[in-house]
Amino acid sequence: MPLSPLPPVEAAKRLSAYAAVDRHIALEHKLIGIGSGSTVPYVVDRIVQQGAAANAGRTFLPTGFQSKQLIIDAGLNLGDVDQYTRLDVCIDGADEVDSDLNAIKGGGACQLREKVLADMADTWVMVADYRKNSTVLGTNWKQGIPIEVAPFAYAQVLATLVKMGGTPTLRMGKAKAGPVVSDNGMFIIDATFPEAQMKAPAKLNTEIKLITGVVEVGLFCGMAKAAYFGNEDASVTCRAVGGKVEQIASVPDVPPVASA
Numbered sequence: 310m311p312l313s314p315l316p317p318v319e320a321a322k323r324l325s326a327y328a329a330v331d332r333h334i335a336l337e338h339k340l341i342g343i344g345s346g347s348t349v350p351y352v353v354d355r356i357v358q359q360g361a362a363a364n365a366g367r368t369f370l371p372t373g374f375q376s377k378q379l380i381i382d383a384g385l386n387l388g389d390v391d392q393y394t395r396l397d398v399c400i401d402g403a404d405e406v407d408s409d410l411n412a413i414k415g416g417g418a419c420q421l422r423e424k425v426l427a428d429m430a431d432t433w434v435m436v437a438d439y440r441k442n443s444t445v446l447g448t449n450w451k452q453g454i455p456i457e458v459a460p461f462a463y464a465q466v467l468a469t470l471v472k473m474g475g476t477p478t479l480r481m482g483k484a485k486a487g488p489v490v491s492d493n494g495m496f497i498i499d500a501t502f503p504e505a506q507m508k509a510p511a512k513l514n515t516e517i518k519l520i521t522g523v524v525e526v527g528l529f530c531g532m533a534k535a536a537y538f539g540n541e542d543a544s545v546t547c548r549a550v551g552g553k554v555e556q557i558a559s560v561p562d563v564p565p566v567a568s569a
């Protein structure tokens with residue numbers, strides 16, 4: 310059956326997710342990390358399409374409340390990060406990816422758990438629509454780098470980020486008075502930095518991480534094996550570690566490893 314029609318950005322998210330699952334989640338993969346955001350439901354969707362037999366012996370670890378619900382709602386086996394020290398593969402979304410596969414993540418305030426699972430995974434892969442495909446971080450994603458901080462320390466961290474050249478703001482709730490509180494009970498600061506600093510994201514990541522009170526930084530540097538971007542023309546751009554870029558003309562309606 311052909312894929313159901315979707316608005317262009319949603320269709321692009323679905324394409325990236327389907328292509329990444331088809332390439333990176335094989336029948337022998339038993340421990341799988343599920344990231345956060347609005348692209349990841351399509352990852353779970355494609356995994357379910359691989360069939361009940363494929364998924365019977367698998368365990369899925371979530372990066373937060375949202376992905377935990379996705380795993381449960383899909384009828385997949387839920388695992389806890391306490392039970393494992395490695396994953397076969399983890400697929401996650403991204404807010405922006407640069408030409409070296411460094412990424413800004415944490416638009417959904419999940420960057421701590423996302424980074425722990427990325428660290429654990431033998432293969433960590435990002436999925437996103439074409440708007441996230443960039444050369445320098447901060448070009449398309451203007452909101453800033455999400456930084457998870459201990460609530461007690463937030464004012465001091467804000468001041469230190471300003472001294473470092475950043476423009477930080479405390480992320481406020483949309484349907485809640487007061488700041489956003491992460492799944493870990495932390496606050497989130499979003500900080501923009503001048504392009505010169507954004508061009509060296511690994512250095513910036515280390516500098517921010519060293520601020521007392523910072524729990525995790527939404528810069529993911531040197532972690533990804535590949536990033537998949539769904540395009541408006543129904544193709545998928547795959548950028549792999551080492552700089553190889555591949556255009557995937559189309560994604561099949563059914564996953565190649567589908568089982569009964």
Ligand SMILES: O=C(CO)[C@H](O)[C@H](O)COP(=O)(O)O
Binds near residue numbers: 403
């Ligand atoms: O890092 C994240 C959440 O903390 C998400 O993966 C990121 O915000 C991308 O989300 P989306 O797929 O909705 O664009």
